[in-house]
Amino acid sequence: MNRxxxxxxxxxxxxxxxxxxxxxxxxxxxxxxxxxDCRWALAGRSTAKLAALRERLAELDPACAKxxxxxxxxxxxxxxxxxxxxxxxxxxxxxxxxxxxAGLVAACAEAGTDYCDLxxxxxFVDRMYVEHDARARETGARIVxxxxxxxxxxxxxxxxxxxxxxxxxxxxVDGFVRSNAVFSGGTLASALTALGRGPQTLKAxxxxxxxxxxxxxxxxxxxxxxxxxxxxTGTWALPLPTLDPKVVARSAAALERYGPDFRYxxxxxxxxxxxxxxxxxxxxxxxxxxxxxxxxRWLMDRYEPGRGPDERVRSRSWFTVRFVGEGGGRRVLTEVxxxxxxxxxxxxxxxxxxxxxxxxxxxxxxxxxxxxxxMGDALTSRLTTAGIRFRVVDSR
Numbered sequence: 001m002n003r004x005x006x007x008x009x010x011x012x013x014x015x016x017x018x019x020x021x022x023x024x025x026x027x028x029x030x031x032x033x034x035x036x037d038c039r040w041a042l043a044g045r046s047t048a049k050l051a052a053l054r055e056r057l058a059e060l061d062p063a064c065a066k067x068x069x070x071x072x073x074x075x076x077x078x079x080x081x082x083x084x085x086x087x088x089x090x091x092x093x094x095x096x097x098x099x100x101x102a103g104l105v106a107a108c109a110e111a112g113t114d115y116c117d118l119x120x121x122x123x124f125v126d127r128m129y130v131e132h133d134a135r136a137r138e139t140g141a142r143i144v145x146x147x148x149x150x151x152x153x154x155x156x157x158x159x160x161x162x163x164x165x166x167x168x169x170x171x172x173v174d175g176f177v178r179s180n181a182v183f184s185g186g187t188l189a190s191a192l193t194a195l196g197r198g199p200q201t202l203k204a205x206x207x208x209x210x211x212x213x214x215x216x217x218x219x220x221x222x223x224x225x226x227x228x229x230x231x232x233t234g235t236w237a238l239p240l241p242t243l244d245p246k247v248v249a250r251s252a253a254a255l256e257r258y259g260p261d262f263r264y265x266x267x268x269x270x271x272x273x274x275x276x277x278x279x280x281x282x283x284x285x286x287x288x289x290x291x292x293x294x295x296x297r298w299l300m301d302r303y304e305p306g307r308g309p310d311e312r313v314r315s316r317s318w319f320t321v322r323f324v325g326e327g328g329g330r331r332v333l334t335e336v337x338x339x340x341x342x343x344x345x346x347x348x349x350x351x352x353x354x355x356x357x358x359x360x361x362x363x364x365x366x367x368x369x370x371x372x373x374x375m376g377d378a379l380t381s382r383l384t385t386a387g388i389r390f391r392v393v394d395s396r
Contacts, residue, residue, distance in 0.1 A: 011041050011087040012358045014070065016104060017094035018042040019049040022118065022148075024056075025347035026093060031057040031064050033386075034355065043070040043083060074100040077107070084111040091147075091354040092117040097124040098197065105132055105143060112139035114357040118350055120150030120243045123197055126204035129368045130211050137367040144374045146247055147353040148346035152371050153321045153388070154244040154266065155251055156380050157336040159372040160390050162258050166328030170261035173326075174225070175248075176233045176269035177240065179319035179341050218260050220252035225265035232324045232333060237267035251372035254365075259327065269322070314340040322393070333394040338387065345388065352382040 015030065017023040019042075027042060034040060042050050050069040057064035070086075072079045074094050084090060084107035094100045097119040108115040109132040119125060125145045136143050146152070158173050165171055222245035230237040245266035252258035317340035325332045338345045353371065356362070360378040371379055384390055 009086055009088055011039050011068070013038065013040040013089045013091065013354050014043050014083060014087040015040065015354075016043040016072065016083065016090055016092045019044045019046065019053050020093050022343055022347055022350075023093040024053055025343055026091065026351050027053060027057060028060060029347050029351040030355075031060045033351065035359070036063075038355075038358075041068040041070055041087075043072045045071065045073045047071045074103060077103055080104050080107040081111070084108045084113045087113055089114040089116070089354050089358045091115075091350055093350070095119060095121075097121050098127075098200075102128065102131075109133075109136040109139065109141050109143060112141045114142045114144070116144045116147040116350065116353045116357060118148040118150070118346060119145050120148075122243050122246060123201040123204045125243065125246075125368075126201075126208040130204070130207050133211075133368040140366045142357060142362075142366055142374050143368045144353065144357070144371060145368070146243060147350050147371060149319070149341040149349070150242065151244040151247040152349045152353070152379075152383070153319070153336040153338070153341075155247045155370055155372045156376075156383070157321050157323050157334065157390070158248045158264055159251060159255075159376060160336070160380060161323040161325040161332060161334045162252075162262075164332045164334065164392060164395060165325050165330050167257065167259070169259055169328035171259045171325065171327035172263050173248075174230075174232075174237075174265045174267065174324045175244075176230060176235065176237055176267050176322045176324075177319070178235070178269045178321075180317055215253055218253070218256075218258075218262075220249045220258060220262045222246055222249035222264045222266065225267060230267070230269065233269050233322050235269040235271050237269060240266045240268050242266065247370050248372075251370045254370070254373045314344050317341065317344075319345070331396055332392060335389070335391055335393050337389045348386055348388070349383065352386055353379060356382055 015023065015027055018027045030040060042053060044050050047069055054064060054067050054069065057067065070083060072083050080103045090104065090108055090113055092101065092104055095118065097117060098121050101117065101119065101124060105115060105128045128143065132143065154175055158175060161173050162171060224241055225239045227239065228237050245264055248264045252262040252264065319341035320335055320337040323334045353375065356375045356379045362375060362378060365373055380390060
């Protein structure tokens with residue numbers, strides 16, 4: 001079944017994992033910002049929890065009292081298939097995705113249903129490409145991973161920066177991330193899972209390279225930079241080996257606008273050298289602990305999924321990502337900034353991504369796509385309207 005064929009589906013959008021910490025924030029955002037005629041539903045494994053969430057949403061908008069509730073377990077292929085076939089777009093917050101996400105991606109690829117999620121797990125993204133990209137291309141499904149702080153500000157920020165530079169020339173972009181945010185139990189579980197699966201992650205990356213088409217006329221790279229002091233930002237720059245630079249490089253490989261030879265490097269931006277040194281030590285220690293299953297489980301148990309910073313803490317959180325772009329004799333400094341990155345803004349990014357897929361005029365691309373390739377200007381415009389700032393700081 002192709003997403004363009006057959007009878008109209010009952011839902012424009014289904015939010016799967018709606019009762020989790022970020023899922024509930026996303027539901028609240030949709031309750032406040034989805035179009036009045038949007039046919040959307042809440043999905044999760046507990047009808048009782050979904051009903052309680054619906055009651056809270058009805059306090060924001062009485063129309064939410066009639067929201068459909070879909071009881072679906074991530075481990076039930078039949079229920080996932082029925083969910084995918086009922087919607088034009090499914091947005092998922094159910095992680096760690098490497099444990100719980102594959103079945104829904106498979107169902108959406110088969111049903112020609114657009115899909116978006118919040119994963120920052122490279123292994124999961126690579127596995128889903130190998131297993132489902134080809135089928136999604138056949139059915140017309142757009143599978144868009146990393147639609148939260150991983151990796152929207154970085155992917156769309158690099159895209160925004162490239163558009164300030166000349167066309168048809170080699171381009172170099174560096175991204176520098178700063179934030180004061182606090183993470184939730186779900187974020188910790190996903191991070192520890194990814195850190196503890198090094199061999200599996202490398203294997204998935206190798207398998208993806210065997211399936212990806214070779215670039216013959218163009219080159220797009222995301223090498224790991226070296227620690228250094230950045231004169232452009234006035235901070236210490238520490239290389240970040242996350243999913244984000246991979247996503248940026250995939251956007252560059254897919255879009256001619258990034259030029260014939262594109263390079264992106266991704267850094268954490270730290271003001272004080274002692275903090276940079278301490279942060280590096282903490283990351284190293286956490287990575288070491290994540291290799292021991294018992295220690296990893298102990299850490300996860302200390303901060304269970306479903307819990308996270310309260311509204312007071314989130315209201316004081318912020319992020320900025322600065323980009324330095326060069327090419328064709330031009331140099332530009334841009335910035336993407338917003339509030340609480342991990343939760344408030346991530347919920348906004350996921351919700352707007354789902355609404356963008358459901359309602360906006362987009363390119364005809366299908367398969368596994370990045371946010372820049374799938375939604376580009378349309379999502380940038382939505383996020384700007386929603387309060388996330390994209391700006392040119394300096395251009396010369």
